[in-house]
Amino acid sequence: MSDVPTITTIAQRAGVSIASVSRVLNGLPTRAETESRVMSAARELGYVPNSAARSLKSRRSNQVGFAIADIGNPVYLAMIREIQPLLKAAGYRLVLHSTNVDAADEIDVLRGLGERYVDGLIMIPLRVTGEHLKMFAAARAPIVIIGSVPEGTPVDNVRTDSRKGVRLAVEHLHQLGRRRIGFVNGPLDTVPGAARSAAYAEALAGLGLPYDPDLVEVGDFYRPEGARAAARLIGRVPDLDALLCANDLIALGALDVLRRERRRVPEEVAVASMDDTDLATVAWPPLTSVSLGSAERGRAAAELLLDRLAHGDRAPRVVTVEPRLVIRASTVGEEGP
Amino acid sequence: MSDVPTITTIAQRAGVSIASVSRVLNGLPTRAETESRVMSAARELGYVPNSAARSLKSRRSNQVGFAIADIGNPVYLAMIREIQPLLKAAGYRLVLHSTNVDAADEIDVLRGLGERYVDGLIMIPLRVTGEHLKMFAAARAPIVIIGSVPEGTPVDNVRTDSRKGVRLAVEHLHQLGRRRIGFVNGPLDTVPGAARSAAYAEALAGLGLPYDPDLVEVGDFYRPEGARAAARLIGRVPDLDALLCANDLIALGALDVLRRERRRVPEEVAVASMDDTDLATVAWPPLTSVSLGSAERGRAAAELLLDRLAHGDRAPRVVTVEPRLVIRASTVGEEGP
DNA sequence: ATCGCTCCTGTAAACGTTTACCACTTCTGA
DNA sequence: TCAGAAGTGGTAAACGTTTACAGGAGCGAT
Numbered sequence: 001m002s003d004v005p006t007i008t009t010i011a012q013r014a015g016v017s018i019a020s021v022s023r024v025l026n027g028l029p030t031r032a033e034t035e036s037r038v039m040s041a042a043r044e045l046g047y048v049p050n051s052a053a054r055s056l057k058s059r060r061s062n063q064v065g066f067a068i069a070d071i072g073n074p075v076y077l078a079m080i081r082e083i084q085p086l087l088k089a090a091g092y093r094l095v096l097h098s099t100n101v102d103a104a105d106e107i108d109v110l111r112g113l114g115e116r117y118v119d120g121l122i123m124i125p126l127r128v129t130g131e132h133l134k135m136f137a138a139a140r141a142p143i144v145i146i147g148s149v150p151e152g153t154p155v156d157n158v159r160t161d162s163r164k165g166v167r168l169a170v171e172h173l174h175q176l177g178r179r180r181i182g183f184v185n186g187p188l189d190t191v192p193g194a195a196r197s198a199a200y201a202e203a204l205a206g207l208g209l210p211y212d213p214d215l216v217e218v219g220d221f222y223r224p225e226g227a228r229a230a231a232r233l234i235g236r237v238p239d240l241d242a243l244l245c246a247n248d249l250i251a252l253g254a255l256d257v258l259r260r261e262r263r264r265v266p267e268e269v270a271v272a273s274m275d276d277t278d279l280a281t282v283a284w285p286p287l288t289s290v291s292l293g294s295a296e297r298g299r300a301a302a303e304l305l306l307d308r309l310a311h312g313d314r315a316p317r318v319v320t321v322e323p324r325l326v327i328r329a330s331t332v333g334e335e336g337p
Numbered sequence: 338m339s340d341v342p343t344i345t346t347i348a349q350r351a352g353v354s355i356a357s358v359s360r361v362l363n364g365l366p367t368r369a370e371t372e373s374r375v376m377s378a379a380r381e382l383g384y385v386p387n388s389a390a391r392s393l394k395s396r397r398s399n400q401v402g403f404a405i406a407d408i409g410n411p412v413y414l415a416m417i418r419e420i421q422p423l424l425k426a427a428g429y430r431l432v433l434h435s436t437n438v439d440a441a442d443e444i445d446v447l448r449g450l451g452e453r454y455v456d457g458l459i460m461i462p463l464r465v466t467g468e469h470l471k472m473f474a475a476a477r478a479p480i481v482i483i484g485s486v487p488e489g490t491p492v493d494n495v496r497t498d499s500r501k502g503v504r505l506a507v508e509h510l511h512q513l514g515r516r517r518i519g520f521v522n523g524p525l526d527t528v529p530g531a532a533r534s535a536a537y538a539e540a541l542a543g544l545g546l547p548y549d550p551d552l553v554e555v556g557d558f559y560r561p562e563g564a565r566a567a568a569r570l571i572g573r574v575p576d577l578d579a580l581l582c583a584n585d586l587i588a589l590g591a592l593d594v595l596r597r598e599r600r601r602v603p604e605e606v607a608v609a610s611m612d613d614t615d616l617a618t619v620a621w622p623p624l625t626s627v628s629l630g631s632a633e634r635g636r637a638a639a640e641l642l643l644d645r646l647a648h649g650d651r652a653p654r655v656v657t658v659e660p661r662l663v664i665r666a667s668t669v670g671e672e673g674p
Numbered sequence: 675a676t677c678g679c680t681c682c683t684g685t686a687a688a689c690g691t692t693t694a695c696c697a698c699t700t701c702t703g704a
Numbered sequence: 705t706c707a708g709a710a711g712t713g714g715t716a717a718a719c720g721t722t723t724a725c726a727g728g729a730g731c732g733a734t
Contacts, residue, residue, distance in 0.1 A: 115386060
């Protein structure tokens with residue numbers, strides 16, 4: 001294969017200057033003959049513009065980053081499915097960063113913004129440290145954060161009212177007559193863990209139920225540890241009649257345990273969870289789960305970013321997505337909806 | 338915010354030339370004093386190298402593309418989970434292309450290789466057209482294809498013996514005494530659809546079972562259509578005693594239908610599928626599924642690509658991953674393994 | 675014929691790096 | 705003391721684009 005053709009090659013072949021070539025290729029007004037000479041030279045050579053050179057000159061990479069803790073979690077998947085087509089339609093490529101649940105890795109991604117290989121970033125930080133805030137403020141490219149950030153942080157923000165989401169689930173279980181409502185949470189030093197922990201206590205208080213620390217167990221956000229945490233909880237509180245899990249993966253683990261222990265769901269223990277991922281409809285019984293609008297959040301984040309990329313500066317905006325309880329058999333049994 | 342610092346800014350501040358700055362930043366031998374002056378200037382300015390300029394000069398983007406038909410399918414997810422860390426460890430970013438099950442979109446991605454925004458590409462084409470082959474041959478960056486390509490195609494290739502995979506499943510069902518083994522497949526004009534179709538017929542022949550076209554139903558590779566196809570099949574062949582599904586999503590749809598029709602699984606109808614994604618262990622009953630080694634294939638593809646990126650030209654290589662039958666309750670019941 | 679206008683195109687600079695080449699300094703060994 | 709080697713750093717070119725600027729052709733109006 002000979003050398004890769006550049007506009008210089010085209011210019012020689014067409015007998016014009018590189019400026020004319022560039023103008024033709026970018027659709028600027030040109031004499032018809034010049035245009036056709038350039039176009040056919042380009043076609044014959046199989047010319048494709050070099051994106052590095054174009055980026056260098058134009059100061060735009062046409063790429064957007066999406067940084068998540070772990071692709072394994074289907075919540076993020078639902079978001080990517082919304083984000084990717086939107087970006088593509090707007091002419092951006094998607095650069096995926098999976099940060100392995102590692103805050104230092106997240107900081108690295110933020111620092112990487114300085115390299116300008118992306119024009120903007122959507123990030124779902126698992127925890128927001130002071131370091132994060134410093135990087136947000138110093139960032140040289142627009143950032144959209146999915147999850148909560150402190151007031152006044154100079155980034156666009158898409159959040160969900162997870163407090164209300166937890167309340168919806170707890171009230172639902174309460175309405176079904178359950179009074180010993182256990183809670184299996186993820187790490188308390190993560191954004192969702194902390195929020196759900198507070199919300200659980202608040203929801204109980206709102207219903208006049210006592211907060212019993214024995215009813216709470218903390219693990220991580222994945223199925224195997226979810227199963228272990230649920231087992232600890234059930235072992236400790238045999239008269240448990242409902243279980244709220246901080247996400248669907250934890251709930252799958254809990255279902256595994258309940259099945260092993262031959263506790264009927266929902267007759268003996270009703271199970272509800274959060275995120276309403278695809279897994280909720282795959283599990284048996286299908287999981288009652290609080291939808292935190294993952295798809296909507298993904299879409300909103302992409303729209304915020306694209307808007308900012310297109311229209312430049314404006315005040316940071318906050319979009320809030322309403323949670324929605326999706327009732328399935330794991331709380332109401334098969335005769336349910 | 339003032340202007341973004343470049344090596345020129347640093348050079349001025351440190352009182353040296355840009356060449357020295359570049360040398361220091363790249364760790365080339367330099368006098369200690371120069372080095373420290375440059376380093377502190379860089380630190381004070383918060384310098385971050387510009388990736389477009391670096392790419393332009395070095396002719397490497399430090400990015401690798403991964404093109405799949407649809408992120409929704411958990412098979413691809415398993416692959417990304419292997420690929421991403423490997424690439425990251427080698428200093429490459431991952432650019433994700435979801436092509437919406439659209440061959441023209443795939444061609445676009447291949448054409449995009451000419452832009453040189455990635456140093457290499459891993460692709461899972463849903464069908465391999467002549468156009469694909471032409472692009473493979475003309476590609477200006479290394480390509481790894483997951484799935485089968487014709488002999489002699491100048492790309493690295495990771496494949497799995499899906500023929501054998503289907504045989505494993507059919508033989509398993511046969512061994513369980515099933516004789517009316519239905520097959521729900523995806524589109525026949527896709528690589529996996531065609532391969533599995535042929536393999537199913539072959540496996541039956543190998544067992545001396547007749548091939549009955551009534552036992553085969555074609556839909557797409559997703560759950561809703563999987564359910565519809567399974568319903569058609571069951572309606573047409575009431576004495577069906579086993580169902581092989583071309584992937585896990587189809588099987589989930591089939592389970593939905595069987596549950597609705599109150600056919601016990603596996604007592605009345607044994608269900609087996611292919612891909613062995615996470616969903617297989619979430620479903621109820623857990624799905625017997627043929628693992629086509631998605632994780633291994635992802636890892637192998639990443640390793641092939643990284644090897645080629647590091648060591649340049651060599652003959653195209655083919656890696657084959659052995660399928661493995663994972664037996665669960667959907668064929669052998671709960672007393673199973 | 676000259677002027678001014680429009681339209682087109684070429685020259686050259688710029689984007690931010692890396693690196694070949696050369697000049698200068700310092701050191702080593704006879 | 706001096707030749708030569710080794711070490712160090714500056715100048716400038718190059719990567720492949722886009723684009724400001726200016727020059728030239730063509731044309732209608734004076």
